[in-house]
Every structure is written in C-alpha cells, then in structure tokens.
Amino acid sequence: MSAAALPIDPWIALLTGSALGPYQLVRPLGRGNFGVVFDATNATSGARVAIKILVPGASTDAVLDFDNEGVLLQHLDSCEGVIGYITGGSDTVPLLAGSGLSVPVAVRYHVLSIALGSLDELILDPVERAKLPWEERLRLWRSAVIGARQMHARAVAHRDLKCSNCLVLDVKKSRVKLADLGRAKHLTEAQTRPIEHYLHGRGDLRFAPPECLLLQAGAEVDHFLAADYYGLGSLLVELATGQPLTSLTLGDFNTVIAQSRADLQAGVHRDLAGLELRYRSVLKSVVETMPKAIRKDAMVLLTSLCHPVPEKRLIGSPFSRDRLSKDRLEWVLRRIDIMIRRLEVDALQERRQARRQKAAA
Amino acid sequence: MGTWGTLEKKIESAALFVSEASSPVTPGAPPVETGVGRREVGLEPDGALDELIASNVAATLETAQALAQAVPSSTTFAAWAVALEGTGNTVGAGDRASEALGRCVDQLAEFDGELIDPLSAQLALEVLFRVDRADDAVAYASQLPLGPQQSLVMAANLAVLGRLDEARTFAESVDGPGRHSILGYVLVLAHDYHGAISHLRAALRGAPDDADSAMNLSIALWRLGSHRKALSAALQATRAGSARMDAVLHYLELLLEEKEFLRVDREVGRQFDMGAAPTSRLLVMQARAKLALDDQDDATRLLERAATAAREAQDDDALAEIRSNLVRIRAVRGKIGRDDALRQLAALHANHKTSDVVVVNMAQVANRKHHVMALRRAFDEIAEHASPGRRAFIEYQIANLLGDNEAAGAKAAEWVELEPNNTYAISAAMVSIGTGLERWDDATRLAERVLVDFPDDSVLINNVGYIFAMTGRGDEAIRVLERFVEGYFVAQATLGLAYLSKGEIETGMSLYRQAAIAAERAGDDDDSLMTAYQALVVRRLGLLTTHDPMKVRALALPAVPMPDDWADRSEYLRLQALAKKHKYLWPLTL
Numbered sequence: 027m028s029a030a031a032l033p034i035d036p037w038i039a040l041l042t043g044s045a046l047g048p049y050q051l052v053r054p055l056g057r058g059n060f061g062v063v064f065d066a067t068n069a070t071s072g073a074r075v076a077i078k079i080l081v082p083g084a085s086t087d088a089v090l091d092f093d094n095e096g097v098l099l100q101h102l103d104s105c106e107g108v109i110g111y112i113t114g115g116s117d118t119v120p121l122l123a124g125s126g127l128s129v130p131v132a133v134r135y136h137v138l139s140i141a142l143g144s145l146d147e148l149i150l151d152p153v154e155r156a157k158l159p160w161e162e163r164l165r166l167w168r169s170a171v172i173g174a175r176q177m178h179a180r181a182v183a184h185r186d187l188k189c190s191n192c193l194v195l196d197v198k199k200s201r202v203k204l205a206d207l208g209r210a211k212h213l214t215e216a217q218t219r220p221i222e223h224y225l226h227g228r229g230d231l232r233f234a235p236p237e238c239l240l241l242q243a244g245a246e247v248d249h250f251l252a253a254d255y256y257g258l259g260s261l262l263v264e265l266a267t268g269q270p271l272t273s274l275t276l277g278d279f280n281t282v283i284a285q286s287r288a289d290l291q292a293g294v295h296r297d298l299a300g301l302e303l304r305y306r307s308v309l310k311s312v313v314e315t316m317p318k319a320i321r322k323d324a325m326v327l328l329t330s331l332c333h334p335v336p337e338k339r340l341i342g343s344p345f346s347r348d349r350l351s352k353d354r355l356e357w358v359l360r361r362i363d364i365m366i367r368r369l370e371v372d373a374l375q376e377r378r379q380a381r382r383q384k385a386a387a
Numbered sequence: 388m389g390t391w392g393t394l395e396k397k398i399e400s401a402a403l404f405v406s407e408a409s410s411p412v413t414p415g416a417p418p419v420e421t422g423v424g425r426r427e428v429g430l431e432p433d434g435a436l437d438e439l440i441a442s443n444v445a446a447t448l449e450t451a452q453a454l455a456q457a458v459p460s461s462t463t464f465a466a467w468a469v470a471l472e473g474t475g476n477t478v479g480a481g482d483r484a485s486e487a488l489g490r491c492v493d494q495l496a497e498f499d500g501e502l503i504d505p506l507s508a509q510l511a512l513e514v515l516f517r518v519d520r521a522d523d524a525v526a527y528a529s530q531l532p533l534g535p536q537q538s539l540v541m542a543a544n545l546a547v548l549g550r551l552d553e554a555r556t557f558a559e560s561v562d563g564p565g566r567h568s569i570l571g572y573v574l575v576l577a578h579d580y581h582g583a584i585s586h587l588r589a590a591l592r593g594a595p596d597d598a599d600s601a602m603n604l605s606i607a608l609w610r611l612g613s614h615r616k617a618l619s620a621a622l623q624a625t626r627a628g629s630a631r632m633d634a635v636l637h638y639l640e641l642l643l644e645e646k647e648f649l650r651v652d653r654e655v656g657r658q659f660d661m662g663a664a665p666t667s668r669l670l671v672m673q674a675r676a677k678l679a680l681d682d683q684d685d686a687t688r689l690l691e692r693a694a695t696a697a698r699e700a701q702d703d704d705a706l707a708e709i710r711s712n713l714v715r716i717r718a719v720r721g722k723i724g725r726d727d728a729l730r731q732l733a734a735l736h737a738n739h740k741t742s743d744v745v746v747v748n749m750a751q752v753a754n755r756k757h758h759v760m761a762l763r764r765a766f767d768e769i770a771e772h773a774s775p776g777r778r779a780f781i782e783y784q785i786a787n788l789l790g791d792n793e794a795a796g797a798k799a800a801e802w803v804e805l806e807p808n809n810t811y812a813i814s815a816a817m818v819s820i821g822t823g824l825e826r827w828d829d830a831t832r833l834a835e836r837v838l839v840d841f842p843d844d845s846v847l848i849n850n851v852g853y854i855f856a857m858t859g860r861g862d863e864a865i866r867v868l869e870r871f872v873e874g875y876f877v878a879q880a881t882l883g884l885a886y887l888s889k890g891e892i893e894t895g896m897s898l899y900r901q902a903a904i905a906a907e908r909a910g911d912d913d914d915s916l917m918t919a920y921q922a923l924v925v926r927r928l929g930l931l932t933t934h935d936p937m938k939v940r941a942l943a944l945p946a947v948p949m950p951d952d953w954a955d956r957s958e959y960l961r962l963q964a965l966a967k968k969h970k971y972l973w974p975l976t977l
Contacts, residue, residue, distance in 0.1 A: 146454075147458075149462070150454060150458040150460060150462050150463050151458055151460045151462065152460055152461055152462050152494065152503045152504035152507065153460075153494065153497070153503070155462070155503075155504075156498070156503045220435060222433070222435050222436040222439055223439060225436070226436065226439055226440060226443065227443075228439065228442075228443060229443065229446060230443070230446055230447045230450050230451075231443050231444065231447045231473060232447055232451070232466065232469060232470065234443075241436075266506075267462075267504075267505075267506035267507070268460075268462035268466075268504065268506070268507055269462065269465065269466060269506050269507060269510060273466065273469050273510065274506060274509070274510060277513060277517065278472050278473065278517055279444075279447075279469075279473045280444070280472065280473045280474070280475060283440055287436075287440075288700060288701050289700075290436075291699070291701075292696075292699045292700040292701075293664075293699075294664045294666065294700070295664070300631055300632075302596075303414075303597065303598065303599060307414075307536070307539075307565065310536060310564065310565065311505070311506060311509060311534070311536035311537070312506065314505070314534055314535065314536060315505060315506065
C-alpha cells in the first residue's frame with residue numbers, strides 16, 4: 027500500500043469524512059488491490075488509527091487476502107515488528123444513487139496502528155534517499171529483519187517484503203513495522219490455492235524472487251522462508267538504490283516468463299544456479315553505492331540472502347562463529363550491528379579528524 | 388568413385404553434422420542457456436497460470452506508473468520503464484528510460500557532478516539497449532559520470548552490437564573487478580585472441596568460478612590453435628558453473644572437434660546422471676559422437692529423440708537443424724533417394740526460412756546438376772544472413788554441380804580462406820584449384836599445409852599425393868601415400884598415378900587395375916570415372932609421347948561407357964570442361 031498522491035478514486039471520495047463504527051475517516055493514506063487505507067480518529071478516545079477498508083465488489087482474491095490479513099495480524103498481535111491490529115468490523119456507508127436516493131452499502135475494515143508513512147517514501151526520490159544516512163538505513167533494515175524474524179518464530183511467512191510494505195513509526199528511532207500481510211502464509215496451514223499460484227506467486231514482478239519468474243516457486247515451508255530471505259535482501263538493495271533486486275538482475279521479465287512457460291510445457295527445470303554470475307555482478311554494483319566500511323559485509327549478507335537458488339538462502343551464515351546459532355536470521359542481525367558499528371567508528375574518526383584540523387588551523 | 392573423387396566423399400560423410408558453433412558469451416548478462424533438469428511434476432500451463440501472469444504484469448505496471456506519477460524521479464521512471472517493457476511496450480519503455488536518464492543528468496548540477504542514482508541509470512541504460520535505442524544510451528552515458536559497473540554495462544552491451552571500439556573505451560575506463568572479463572570478451576569479438584587471453588586469465592585469477600570468462604578464454608585459445616588448453620578452459624567453465632548448459636555444450640563441441648568421441652559420450656552420460664534433462668542439444672552432441680564412431684543406427688535414434696525434444700521445447704532453430712541433418716544422413720546412407728531428400732529439405736526450408744543449416748544440408752545432399760535450381764532458390768532466401776563461410780560453401784557447391792570450374796575454384800578458395808581449418812573446405816579447394824583450374828602452385832601450397840596440419844587425414848593426404856604426382860614430385864607422393872593404401876582403393880589408384888608420374892608405367896597401371904578391382908568389390912560403380920581420370924592424367928603427364936603409346940594403352944584400364952546421366956554429374960562435367968580446355972576428345976579415353 028503506497029501513501030503516494032492518489033488519482034481521484036470514487037470510494038475515497040465517498041468514504042472521506044464518513045464514520046465506521048466509532049471511527050471517523052479523516053483522509054486517505056493509500057490505496058491497494060483490495061481497498062483503501064484512511065487516517066481515522068476514534069471519536070471516543072481521540073486516538074489516531076489507520077483503517078484499511080475492503081471496498082465492495084473486490085475480487086475473490088482480494089477478499090481472501092483481506093480476511094487472511096486480519097487473521098494473521100491477530101495471531102501476530104504480540105510481535106512488535108509487525109503493525110498492530112486493533113480491531114476489525116463491518117459497517118454500512120450511504121451510497122448516493124442516481125435518483126438522489128441513498129443506498130446503504132456494507133463495508134468491512136481492519137483498524138490498525140497509525141504510521142508516519144511507508145519506507146518507500148524515503149527512497150523513491152534519489153535526492154531524499156541521498157540525505158538518508160547509512161546508519162539510519164541499516165537501522166531501518168534491521169527493524170524489518172526483526173519483524174520477519176518474529177513472524178517466522180510465530181510460523182508466519184510474509185511473502186511480500188518490500189519498502190512499500192514497511193511502515194515507518196518513528197523516524198528518530200529508525201524503526202519500521204511490517205504491514206500488508208494479505209499474501210502472508212501460516213506455515214502450518216496446508217496449501218490453500220492451486221499450484222500455479224505458488225509456482226509464480228502474486229504481485230509486483232519487480233520484487234518477485236527469481237524462482238517465481240522462472241515458475242519454479244514451491245509451496246513448502248522452506249520455499250516461503252527462502253522467499254522472505256530474498257525479500258529482506260532486496261529490501262536492503264531498495265534502501266541502497268531505490269530499485270528492487272529482481273528488477274536489476276533479470277532484465278526484461280516478459281522474456282524470462284515466456285522462456286519459463288515454455289520450460290514448464292516441455293517439463294524441464296532450468297537451474298537457477300546459472301544466474302549466480304549475473305547476481306554477483308549486480309550486487310557488486312549495489313554495494314558500490316554504500317560506504318566502503320560496510321561493503322564487504324553487505325556483499326556477504328546479500329550474496330547469502332539473495333542467492334538465486336532458494337535452498338542456498340537457507341544455509342545461513344558463512345561465518346564459523348555463527349554455526350551454533352539455530353536462528354537463521356540471528357547472524358544477519360549481528361552482521362548489521364557490526365556494519366552500524368563500523369559506520370559509527372568511521373563517523374567518530376571523521377569528527378576527531380575534523381577537530382584536529384580545526385585545532386591545527 | 389574415381390581417383391580424385393574424394394571431395395564428394397568427404398562432404399557426404401554421414402559423420403558430418405551441420406550445427407551452430409559456440410559464440411563468445413557476454414560477461415554478467417543473464418545467461419541464455421542454463422542447465423535444465425527434469426521437473427518432478429510435469430505441468431501443462433493452463434488458462435489459470437496465464438491469467439495470473441497477466442494479472443501480475445498489469446499490477447506491476449499499475450504500481451510503477453502510480454509511483455512515477457506521484458514521485459517523479461529517476462528512480463521511479465526507471466522502474467516504470469522496466470514495467471512497460473514487461474508488457475511489451477518497448478516504445479513507452481524507451482521513452483521512460485530516457486526520462487529517467489534525463490533526470491539523472493539534471494541532478495548532476497545540484498550534486499557537484501555526482502551521479503546520485505547510479506543503479507536507476509544502469510537500469511535505464513539496459514532498457515534502452517534492449518529496446519534498440521543504443522544511440523540514446525550512448526548519448527546519455529556521455530553526459531553522466533558513470534561508475535565502474537555502469538561503464539561495464541555499457542561496454543558489454545556495445546560489444547554485443549559489434550561497436551567494439553566504443554565498448555573497449557568504456558571497459559578501459561574501469562579500474563577494478565570486472566574490467567578484465569569484459570575487455571577479454573571485447574577482444575575475442577575483435578579477433579584479438581592474444582590480447583584477450585591475458586585479460587581473461589586475469590579475470591579468472593580474480594574469480595575462478597567466472598564461467599563466462601572461462602568460456603571466452605576457451606574460444607580464444609581454440610582460435611589460436613591451442614586446442615588442449617582450450618579444452619581445459621572449457622572444462623573449467625563447465626565445472627565453475629555447473630548450471631551453465633552453454634558451457635557444457637561448448638565443451639562437448641570442442642571434444643567433438645578433437646575427435647574425443649568416447650569422452651563426449653561419457654560427459655553427456657555424466658550430465659544425465661546429474662539430473663540434466665535430455666534436451667535436443669545434448670542429444671545432438673551424443674548423436675554426433677555416435678556418428679563419428681560409425682554407430683549410425685544409435686545416432687539416428689538419438690537424433691529422432693532430439694527432434695522430439697526440440698519440438699516440445701518449441702526450439703525451432705534446433706528442430707530445423709536436427710531434421711535437416713537427419714534427412715541428409717538418410718540420403719547419404721542410401722535410405723532415401725537424393726531427389727526425395729532434396730524435396731524434404733526444400734519443404735523444411737519453406738517452414739524455417741531463416742535457417743542456413745537447412746540450406747547447407749541441401750547443398751550437401753545435392754549431387755546432380757538438376758538439383759541446382761532448388762538449391763539456388765533456397766540459397767537466395769538465406770544468403771543475406773548466412774555466415775560468410777556457409778555462403779562460400781553453398782556457392783562453391785552450386786558452381787561445382789554446374790561444372791563451372793572457374794567459379795568453383797574461386798568459391799573454394801574463398802571458403803578455405805574463411806575456414807582455414809575446415810578439412811572439407813581444404814579438400815574442395817585442392818580439387819577445384821588443382822584439377823579444376825590446374826593452378827598447381829596454389830594447390831601445392833595447400834598440400835604442404837595439409838602435411839603439417841592434417842598428416843593423418845587419409846582423404847586429404849590422398850589429394851596431396853595427387854598434387855605431388857602432377858607436379859613432378861612422384862617420390863614424395865609415393866612416400867605420403869604408402870601408409871594409407873591398405874584397404875583404401877582411392878589412395879591405391881593415386882599411388883598408381885604417382886608411379887606413372889615417375890615413368891614407371893607397369894607398376895602404375897598395375898596399381899590402377901588393383902584399385903579398380905578393389906573398387907568393384909567395394910560396390911563402387913564409377914569405373915568409367917576412374918578410367919576417364921586415368922586418361923586425363925596420362926595425357927597431362929605426356930606419357931603417350933614419352934612412352935610407347937601402344938604399351939600405355941594396353942596396360943591401362945579398359946574403356947567403360949559413361950553412365951547415361953553423366954551430363955547431370957559434376958565429376959564428369961569437371962572432366963568435360965578440362966577436356967574442352969585442352970582440346971581432348973570427349974569422352975576421355977586412351
């Protein structure tokens with residue numbers, strides 16, 4: 027869900043200023059495939075909340091995603107890395123018919139914690155992105171990794187990790203919470219959709235892991251976790267460059283999908299390891315945009331998290347000291363901390379140097 | 388088959404398989420050929436999958452467009468360009484990519500000339516190359532302070548387009564990893580193989596698993612004639628990138644060239660053991676090894692499987708290649724008649740208008756003058772995009788079938804210049820420049836080269852013996868021919884010619900007669916051609932004036948009437964042209 031400026035949407039026009047239960051819809055925040063999100067106020071307590079509304083006439087997929095999100099957000103209620111679910115409900119809003127009559131229309135909604143905005147608002151403009159210090163970018167990324175780790179611990183995979191699905195709560199504390207769980211999956215639940223939906227996945231193809239574009243994604247727990255690791259790596263790539271990793275690596279996705287469709291028909295399975303060199307070359311470009319002090323660690327992290335072969339993403343840390351850790355994302359957090367520390371040390375040295383130069387002058 | 392009919396024999400070999408050779412690979416580009424294995428569960432794509440794909444493509448574009456309109460920037464415009472390209476809107480994609488780059492240029496002033504959105508610029512440049520707007524990409528690149536990776540992207544894309552000087556300039560501007568890999572690639576494309584090798588080795592020292600550089604190194608070494616080192620580099624490429632089927636196919640191609648047929652069979656078996664799917668191209672490699680080992684039944688079965696695999700994979704190029712080779716092999720093996728084979732190949736050509744492999748196979752199957760019309764018609768349709776070597780071969784074959792010795796000689800010379808290590812081209816040149824045009828100095832130069840480069844090729848050495856015999860080097864001819872005479876009646880007849888050239892008429896004629904008997908036993912029914920050739924060489928050597936003509940005639944092969952269709956056969960037409968040139972009576976007899 028993006029908070030970008032929106033074209034005029036009839037539902038937004040209708041709902042703005044309306045009340046849903048105790049909530050007064052103040053202004054639209056964003057629009058997604060299943061509805062709209064509003065900044066709202068609780069008329070009783072005065073608290074500000076975000077209300078995600080499923081618009082009438084949404085597709086079956088959208089309804090399933092909306093319901094799924096509600097269920098999973100309640101399941102993850104205690105996870106501080108995930109957007110808070112306050113309540114959910116349904117209400118009617120009056121829809122003006124052509125004759126001047128008002129027709130009540132039922133709408134369903136989730137009430138969520140309010141955020142300052144989504145992470146992509148900080149990176150889509152390269153000028154703004156350039157102003158975002160690297161320590162802060164890493165802290166934002168760290169909080170997203172924590173959110174994914176908490177979700178995994180509660181047996182939920184997000185499956186749609188990207189900057190626009192990370193909500194910024196507090197710029198000073200550099201914290202984000204994961205949102206938009208429509209495509210998330212409880213890992214203990216059985217396959218709920220036809221196999222094609224898993225082979226290709228759903229959503230913006232520029233963010234899809236390569237196995238989805240090559241129509242090879244699976245429906246097992248490890249497949250979902252591997253997709254999340256890729257999403258986390260791609261999130262760092264977005265923070266660095268403004269672009270998702272798949273967009274940078276696979277070129278024209280139309281050609282890739284056409285080839286993969288022919289492979290599917292011919293019953294052949296193209297080896298994703300063949301993409302390794304391409305990924306390595308692009309990741310080199312990505313880390314070149316980072317401060318020198320963190321390039322090596324970033325390369326190690328991205329090479330592992332974004333390996334084109336999903337199984338390889340699950341191997342975990344290449345460092346021997348992390349071998350005993352059973353938590354597959356713990357080493358990532360440790361490495362981010364090291365990177366932040368390196369940047370802090372560099373910054374400290376720069377300040378000292380500046381002071382010395384000033385004193386000498 | 389006559390004493391000098393070896394060219395036809397060589398070109399018609401069933402072991403031959405016309406195929407596309409490996410090309411240098413662009414470093415860092417998404418690989419065209421990655422390894423493929425079998426799917427655990429086969430799945431026929433249905434409407435649901437296509438709907439899902441279409442819906443994702445549409446959602447991608449909708450999101451990217453909305454973001455670009457809400458936050459117009461180089462980042463969002465580059466993303467929009469990618470999304471548009473994904474829908475097939477190349478014009479829109481190019482326009483948005485240009486806008487993204489324009490914004491990158493505009494930002495320079497604000498940031499002291501620094502490119503603050505390098506990856507979006509890189510993405511937009513790549514889109515411009517993919518939508519055939521390379522000049523736009525170059526124009527923007529010249530205005531931007533590109534980083535190392537963006538410069539390498541420019542170099543790689545320009546090299547693919549053959550703009551090698553520009554590519555080299557971009558690659559040389561980079562001082563860091565990746566430079567050697569791209570420079571090596573550019574130099575291979577520029578045929579500067581020595582220069583390429585040092586860069587590619589440097590690239591591999593930095594990244595031993597760089598399969599692209601290993602493959603390019605292998606190609607460079609091969610073209611310099613370092614075949615063993617080329618094989619070793621090709622093997623490194625297969626092991627460095629086990630998923631790279633292009634590297635495996637290149638390695639197999641080199642093994643075939645090196646006549647390591649059993650190793651080809653083993654390597655293909657290894658690939659299958661590792662789970663590789665029996666793709667058409669792997670099966671073709673295995674079939675080619677079987678053909679070379681003269682296991683033609685197995686080879687034909689493998690090629691039929693390969694054709695099925697190519698059809699299932701909708702690989703039109705491979706399908707045309709395999710089916711046309713199958714037709715040619717059946718024709719050469721006598722399973723189908725030449726006219727029938729030509730008809731089948733013409734039909735294949737009609738369905739695969741751009742495949743020069745089909746037309747090359749037509750040229751190889753054609754062995755009568757009346758085949759020329761169909762061959763020429765097909766050739767006219769592919770001439771523009773056929774490789775120069777293939778073009779020269781087909782033109783040679785047309786001239787040869789017409790009995791036009793002048794044109795055949797010129798085209799054979801062109802062919803051998805383009806493909807100096809192609810033994811078929813060398814053979815064709817020796818025949819048409821030697822016998823056809825009687826330019827013996829040029830023919831001798833080729834013969835000397837054959838002695839050094841192909842000392843064990845019986846067909847070529849037979850031709851060397853012929854040329855030596857006709858140029859007064861009878862002793863040398865005898866020396867080179869002797870080891871091939873056993874069981875090879877063509878060489879036996881040429882040995883007879885060598886003795887004749889030394890004036891040893893009885894020995895020479897005796898060897899001719901033995902060769903004729905052996906030919907008859909082997910089912911070769913072209914004794915009239917052998918007789919005619921004998922009559923020609925006896926005259927050209929002046930034996931009827933230096934020796935007792937009665938004795939020469941008495942010892943010579945008995946005259947045999949020419950076949951009814953001689954005027955449709957190039958080997959007779961060539962002789963007829965020579966007879967006319969020297970004002971000999973036709974048909975040639977003693």
